[in-house]
Amino acid sequence: MPTLSIWFVRTAFSYLVLGFTFGALMLANKGVPFAATLWRLRPAHIELLTIGWVVQLALGVAYWILPRFWEGPARGNTTGAYLAYGLLNGGIWLVALSTWLGLSPGLQLAGRLAEAGAALSFAWHIWPRIVGREG
Protein backbone atom coordinates (compact mmCIF):
# COMPACT_ATOMS: atom_id res chain seq x y z
CA MET A 1 0.00 0.00 0.00
CA PRO A 2 1.59 3.37 -0.98
CA THR A 3 2.28 6.00 1.67
CA LEU A 4 -0.51 8.35 0.61
CA SER A 5 -3.04 5.52 0.79
CA ILE A 6 -1.81 4.76 4.30
CA TRP A 7 -2.44 8.40 5.24
CA PHE A 8 -5.93 8.35 3.68
CA VAL A 9 -6.95 5.03 5.27
CA ARG A 10 -5.58 5.71 8.76
CA THR A 11 -7.18 9.15 8.73
CA ALA A 12 -10.47 7.55 7.67
CA PHE A 13 -10.19 5.09 10.59
CA SER A 14 -9.69 8.02 12.97
CA TYR A 15 -12.82 9.71 11.64
CA LEU A 16 -14.73 6.42 12.04
CA VAL A 17 -13.93 6.33 15.75
CA LEU A 18 -14.55 10.07 16.26
CA GLY A 19 -17.80 10.02 14.26
CA PHE A 20 -19.07 6.95 16.15
CA THR A 21 -18.13 8.67 19.44
CA PHE A 22 -20.18 11.76 18.54
CA GLY A 23 -23.06 9.48 17.55
CA ALA A 24 -22.73 7.49 20.76
CA LEU A 25 -22.92 10.66 22.86
CA MET A 26 -26.07 11.84 21.05
CA LEU A 27 -27.72 8.42 21.20
CA ALA A 28 -26.94 8.05 24.91
CA ASN A 29 -28.45 11.48 25.45
CA LYS A 30 -31.54 10.40 23.52
CA GLY A 31 -31.95 7.47 25.90
CA VAL A 32 -31.11 9.22 29.17
CA PRO A 33 -30.98 12.99 28.58
CA PHE A 34 -27.99 14.53 30.31
CA ALA A 35 -26.74 17.30 27.99
CA ALA A 36 -29.06 18.93 25.46
CA THR A 37 -26.15 20.74 23.78
CA LEU A 38 -24.91 17.39 22.45
CA TRP A 39 -27.38 17.71 19.55
CA ARG A 40 -25.05 20.35 18.13
CA LEU A 41 -22.74 17.48 17.27
CA ARG A 42 -25.17 16.08 14.69
CA PRO A 43 -23.85 17.95 11.60
CA ALA A 44 -20.26 17.16 12.61
CA HIS A 45 -21.23 13.50 13.18
CA ILE A 46 -22.68 13.33 9.66
CA GLU A 47 -19.69 15.14 8.12
CA LEU A 48 -17.07 13.00 9.84
CA LEU A 49 -18.71 9.76 8.81
CA THR A 50 -19.87 10.52 5.25
CA ILE A 51 -16.93 12.58 4.03
CA GLY A 52 -14.28 11.73 6.62
CA TRP A 53 -14.82 7.97 6.79
CA VAL A 54 -16.52 6.80 3.59
CA VAL A 55 -15.25 9.22 0.95
CA GLN A 56 -11.73 9.36 2.38
CA LEU A 57 -11.45 5.55 2.55
CA ALA A 58 -12.68 5.29 -1.03
CA LEU A 59 -10.05 7.77 -2.22
CA GLY A 60 -7.31 5.98 -0.33
CA VAL A 61 -8.21 2.59 -1.73
CA ALA A 62 -8.70 3.99 -5.24
CA TYR A 63 -5.23 5.57 -5.16
CA TRP A 64 -3.83 2.17 -4.16
CA ILE A 65 -5.85 -0.20 -6.31
CA LEU A 66 -6.63 1.48 -9.64
CA PRO A 67 -4.45 0.57 -12.64
CA ARG A 68 -0.88 1.81 -12.66
CA PHE A 69 1.32 2.87 -15.58
CA TRP A 70 3.79 0.51 -17.22
CA GLU A 71 6.26 3.32 -17.94
CA GLY A 72 7.34 6.24 -15.81
CA PRO A 73 6.06 6.75 -12.27
CA ALA A 74 3.61 3.91 -11.52
CA ARG A 75 0.87 6.24 -10.36
CA GLY A 76 1.72 9.10 -12.72
CA ASN A 77 1.47 12.70 -11.52
CA THR A 78 0.52 12.35 -7.86
CA THR A 79 0.30 16.08 -7.06
CA GLY A 80 -3.49 16.09 -7.38
CA ALA A 81 -3.83 13.17 -4.97
CA TYR A 82 -1.66 14.81 -2.29
CA LEU A 83 -3.52 18.09 -2.78
CA ALA A 84 -6.81 16.22 -2.40
CA TYR A 85 -5.71 14.81 0.96
CA GLY A 86 -4.96 18.28 2.31
CA LEU A 87 -8.05 19.96 0.88
CA LEU A 88 -10.40 17.17 1.94
CA ASN A 89 -9.26 17.10 5.55
CA GLY A 90 -9.03 20.87 5.82
CA GLY A 91 -12.56 21.07 4.48
CA ILE A 92 -13.88 18.41 6.85
CA TRP A 93 -12.55 20.24 9.91
CA LEU A 94 -13.84 23.61 8.70
CA VAL A 95 -17.35 22.19 8.23
CA ALA A 96 -17.35 20.08 11.41
CA LEU A 97 -16.01 22.81 13.70
CA SER A 98 -18.06 25.63 12.21
CA THR A 99 -21.33 23.68 12.61
CA TRP A 100 -20.47 22.31 16.08
CA LEU A 101 -19.33 25.63 17.51
CA GLY A 102 -21.90 27.73 15.64
CA LEU A 103 -19.29 29.80 13.81
CA SER A 104 -19.79 31.91 10.70
CA PRO A 105 -21.57 30.10 7.83
CA GLY A 106 -18.77 31.46 5.66
CA LEU A 107 -16.45 28.92 7.27
CA GLN A 108 -18.80 26.09 6.36
CA LEU A 109 -18.87 27.41 2.79
CA ALA A 110 -15.07 27.54 2.75
CA GLY A 111 -15.00 23.95 4.00
CA ARG A 112 -17.37 22.77 1.27
CA LEU A 113 -15.32 24.60 -1.37
CA ALA A 114 -12.19 22.87 -0.09
CA GLU A 115 -13.94 19.49 -0.29
CA ALA A 116 -15.09 20.24 -3.84
CA GLY A 117 -11.52 21.22 -4.65
CA ALA A 118 -10.38 17.90 -3.22
CA ALA A 119 -12.76 16.03 -5.52
CA LEU A 120 -11.53 17.93 -8.59
CA SER A 121 -7.92 17.44 -7.56
CA PHE A 122 -8.30 13.74 -7.06
CA ALA A 123 -10.21 13.37 -10.32
CA TRP A 124 -7.37 15.20 -12.11
CA HIS A 125 -4.91 12.64 -10.69
CA ILE A 126 -6.99 9.49 -11.17
CA TRP A 127 -8.59 10.09 -14.57
CA PRO A 128 -5.67 8.78 -16.68
CA ARG A 129 -5.61 5.62 -14.53
CA ILE A 130 -9.19 4.68 -15.35
CA VAL A 131 -8.45 2.32 -18.21
CA GLY A 132 -9.35 -1.12 -19.43
CA ARG A 133 -6.92 -3.96 -20.18
CA GLU A 134 -6.54 -2.67 -23.73
CA GLY A 135 -5.19 0.57 -22.25
Place this chain on the structure above:
Amino acid sequence: MPPLTRWYVRSSFLYLVATLVTGVWLAARAVWPGSLPGSSALSPIYFHLFMIGWVTQLIFGIANWMFPVYTREAPRRSERLGSATYALLNTGLLLRIVAEAGVAGAGATGWRWLLGGAVLLLLLAALAFVVNTWGRVTGK
Protein backbone atom coordinates in the same frame (compact mmCIF):
# COMPACT_ATOMS: atom_id res chain seq x y z
CA MET B 1 -13.39 -14.84 0.28
CA PRO B 2 -12.86 -15.67 3.99
CA PRO B 3 -15.89 -16.76 6.06
CA LEU B 4 -16.09 -13.57 8.10
CA THR B 5 -16.14 -11.48 4.92
CA ARG B 6 -19.01 -13.59 3.61
CA TRP B 7 -20.93 -12.95 6.82
CA TYR B 8 -20.31 -9.20 6.48
CA VAL B 9 -21.22 -8.97 2.80
CA ARG B 10 -24.36 -11.11 3.07
CA SER B 11 -25.50 -9.13 6.11
CA SER B 12 -24.83 -5.84 4.32
CA PHE B 13 -27.11 -6.87 1.46
CA LEU B 14 -29.87 -7.82 3.90
CA TYR B 15 -29.53 -4.39 5.48
CA LEU B 16 -29.63 -2.76 2.02
CA VAL B 17 -32.97 -4.43 1.39
CA ALA B 18 -34.19 -3.37 4.86
CA THR B 19 -33.02 0.21 4.17
CA LEU B 20 -34.88 0.44 0.89
CA VAL B 21 -38.04 -1.15 2.31
CA THR B 22 -37.89 1.41 5.14
CA GLY B 23 -37.44 4.11 2.51
CA VAL B 24 -40.56 2.93 0.71
CA TRP B 25 -42.42 2.95 4.06
CA LEU B 26 -41.27 6.52 4.78
CA ALA B 27 -42.31 7.69 1.32
CA ALA B 28 -45.66 5.93 1.54
CA ARG B 29 -46.36 7.60 4.91
CA ALA B 30 -45.69 10.96 3.23
CA VAL B 31 -48.07 10.15 0.38
CA TRP B 32 -50.84 8.78 2.64
CA PRO B 33 -50.39 10.55 6.00
CA GLY B 34 -51.89 8.72 8.94
CA SER B 35 -52.67 5.57 6.98
CA LEU B 36 -49.54 3.60 7.85
CA PRO B 37 -48.00 2.95 11.26
CA GLY B 38 -44.74 4.59 12.13
CA SER B 39 -43.04 7.18 14.29
CA SER B 40 -40.34 9.84 14.43
CA ALA B 41 -37.85 7.00 14.90
CA LEU B 42 -38.27 5.78 11.31
CA SER B 43 -36.02 8.43 9.78
CA PRO B 44 -32.93 7.85 11.98
CA ILE B 45 -33.54 4.11 11.68
CA TYR B 46 -33.48 4.46 7.89
CA PHE B 47 -30.21 6.43 7.89
CA HIS B 48 -28.47 4.06 10.28
CA LEU B 49 -29.66 0.92 8.50
CA PHE B 50 -27.99 2.44 5.43
CA MET B 51 -24.80 3.92 6.89
CA ILE B 52 -24.00 1.24 9.48
CA GLY B 53 -25.84 -1.79 8.15
CA TRP B 54 -24.97 -1.46 4.45
CA VAL B 55 -22.03 0.94 3.94
CA THR B 56 -19.88 0.38 7.03
CA GLN B 57 -20.55 -3.35 7.17
CA LEU B 58 -19.60 -3.81 3.50
CA ILE B 59 -16.41 -1.80 4.07
CA PHE B 60 -15.50 -3.90 7.13
CA GLY B 61 -16.04 -7.09 5.16
CA ILE B 62 -14.04 -6.11 2.10
CA ALA B 63 -11.24 -4.60 4.22
CA ASN B 64 -11.04 -7.85 6.20
CA TRP B 65 -10.52 -9.67 2.89
CA MET B 66 -8.45 -7.27 0.79
CA PHE B 67 -6.14 -5.31 3.07
CA PRO B 68 -2.47 -6.38 3.23
CA VAL B 69 -1.82 -9.41 5.42
CA TYR B 70 -0.74 -8.73 8.98
CA THR B 71 1.71 -11.63 9.19
CA ARG B 72 1.93 -14.94 7.37
CA GLU B 73 0.88 -16.74 10.56
CA ALA B 74 -2.01 -14.32 11.26
CA PRO B 75 -2.98 -12.78 7.92
CA ARG B 76 -6.04 -11.02 9.32
CA ARG B 77 -4.44 -10.41 12.74
CA SER B 78 -7.00 -11.66 15.26
CA GLU B 79 -9.84 -13.78 13.83
CA ARG B 80 -11.48 -13.69 17.28
CA LEU B 81 -11.45 -9.88 17.41
CA GLY B 82 -12.73 -9.83 13.84
CA SER B 83 -15.69 -12.03 14.75
CA ALA B 84 -16.32 -9.96 17.87
CA THR B 85 -16.42 -6.82 15.72
CA TYR B 86 -19.10 -8.40 13.53
CA ALA B 87 -21.16 -9.44 16.57
CA LEU B 88 -20.80 -6.03 18.26
CA LEU B 89 -21.74 -4.10 15.12
CA ASN B 90 -24.82 -6.13 14.31
CA THR B 91 -26.09 -6.59 17.84
CA GLY B 92 -25.57 -2.89 18.48
CA LEU B 93 -27.38 -1.88 15.31
CA LEU B 94 -30.35 -4.21 15.85
CA LEU B 95 -30.60 -3.16 19.48
CA ARG B 96 -30.48 0.48 18.41
CA ILE B 97 -33.32 -0.01 15.96
CA VAL B 98 -35.55 -1.81 18.46
CA ALA B 99 -34.75 0.55 21.34
CA GLU B 100 -35.08 3.72 19.27
CA ALA B 101 -38.53 2.62 18.13
CA GLY B 102 -39.37 1.77 21.75
CA VAL B 103 -38.22 5.14 23.06
CA ALA B 104 -40.18 6.99 20.34
CA GLY B 105 -43.24 4.88 21.13
CA ALA B 106 -43.69 4.00 24.78
CA GLY B 107 -40.65 5.90 26.05
CA ALA B 108 -40.37 3.55 29.03
CA THR B 109 -37.15 3.52 31.05
CA GLY B 110 -36.24 0.03 29.88
CA TRP B 111 -36.04 1.12 26.24
CA ARG B 112 -33.82 4.02 27.21
CA TRP B 113 -31.32 1.80 28.96
CA LEU B 114 -31.34 -0.57 25.97
CA LEU B 115 -30.42 2.41 23.85
CA GLY B 116 -27.45 2.95 26.15
CA GLY B 117 -26.47 -0.67 25.59
CA ALA B 118 -26.61 -0.14 21.83
CA VAL B 119 -24.35 2.89 22.22
CA LEU B 120 -21.70 0.86 23.96
CA LEU B 121 -21.82 -2.03 21.49
CA LEU B 122 -21.52 0.22 18.42
CA LEU B 123 -18.63 2.19 19.89
CA LEU B 124 -16.82 -1.02 20.82
CA ALA B 125 -17.39 -2.33 17.29
CA ALA B 126 -15.68 0.72 15.74
CA LEU B 127 -12.77 0.50 18.18
CA ALA B 128 -12.38 -3.24 17.67
CA PHE B 129 -12.28 -2.86 13.89
CA VAL B 130 -9.66 -0.10 14.03
CA VAL B 131 -7.50 -1.97 16.56
CA ASN B 132 -7.62 -5.16 14.47
CA THR B 133 -7.04 -3.46 11.10
CA TRP B 134 -4.63 -0.61 11.88
CA GLY B 135 -1.60 -2.87 11.67
CA ARG B 136 -2.66 -4.04 8.20
CA VAL B 137 -2.54 -0.52 6.79
CA THR B 138 1.14 -0.67 5.86
CA GLY B 139 3.44 -0.33 2.95
CA LYS B 140 3.94 -4.12 2.64
